[in-house]
Amino acid sequence: xxxxxxxxARRADARQNAEKIVRAAVTCLGRDPEASMNDIAQEAGVGRxxxxxxxxxxxxxxxxxxTRLLAEGDEVLEEVDLSGDPHDGLRALMESGWLLIAxxxxxxxxxxxxxxxxxxxxxxxxxxxxxxxxxxRGQAEGVFRADIPADLLANVLHHILHGAAGDVAAGRLDPTxxxxxxxxxxxxxxxVPTATSRSS
Numbered sequence: 129x130x131x132x133x134x135x136x137a138r139r140a141d142a143r144q145n146a147e148k149i150v151r152a153a154v155t156c157l158g159r160d161p162e163a164s165m166n167d168i169a170q171e172a173g174v175g176r177x178x179x180x181x182x183x184x185x186x187x188x189x190x191x192x193x194x195t196r197l198l199a200e201g202d203e204v205l206e207e208v209d210l211s212g213d214p215h216d217g218l219r220a221l222m223e224s225g226w227l228l229i230a231x232x233x234x235x236x237x238x239x240x241x242x243x244x245x246x247x248x249x250x251x252x253x254x255x256x257x258x259x260x261x262x263x264x265r266g267q268a269e270g271v272f273r274a275d276i277p278a279d280l281l282a283n284v285l286h287h288i289l290h291g292a293a294g295d296v297a298a299g300r301l302d303p304t305x306x307x308x309x310x311x312x313x314x315x316x317x318x319x320v321p322t323a324t325s326r327s328s
Contacts, residue, residue: 146182148172153193154235161238165189187242191251194232194239198251201228205255214266215319221262222314223307225255225289230303233293259285263318272318281318288313 152172156163165186169179183189208224210217229236239248249256259282266272272281292310295301301309 142182145172145174145178149174149179149182149189150192150196153189154196157190157193157235157238158231159234161234161241163238190235190238190242191247193235194243194248194251197228197232197235198255201232202254204228205258210258210262214262214269214271215315217262218266218272218314218318219311221259222285222289222311226292226307226310229289229293230296230306233290233297256282256286266318271320273320284317285314288317 149168149172153163153168156168156171160167165176165179168189169176172179179189183192205221205224205228208217208220210221236248239251260278263272263278263281267274267278288310292301292306296303296306
């Protein structure tokens, strides 16, 4: 019985250490996408042996940090109502998505530098599918333009979000204005042009 209790305590300690390390990675990479394993170990309050025992490489830890942020972001996006008017859904999705991109921009930069080509895109598959599904439904209902492929429209929205995050980081865009601007740009790209706008 004592041995089982000891093993259970060790497992709990290991889980707590892993959690502390991932949280520290999110914090450190959020400040500096080039943060080292030493930086993260110090932030987590663990030694290098413990750090590498859970994450054998910086690549593994960067992926864990990005995965954590994406999972938390997905919980937020799950609350966005996309069942009604696609126009309203796209606005809400872009405004919520902007906040998540802004929070994760530096970690994403670290992941793009550390992970193999295509891995970041794989990790983004679920949130990207949400955007694709909304666009296709909007096209089917005649709200979004169907003369441009849904995949291309989704890629443009992706660039709008990341472009705005870059402008905020560079001081060219007020972060309080960004949610409105990214939503307006998304709608300008996706919504079927009116007769007036086509003729002007």
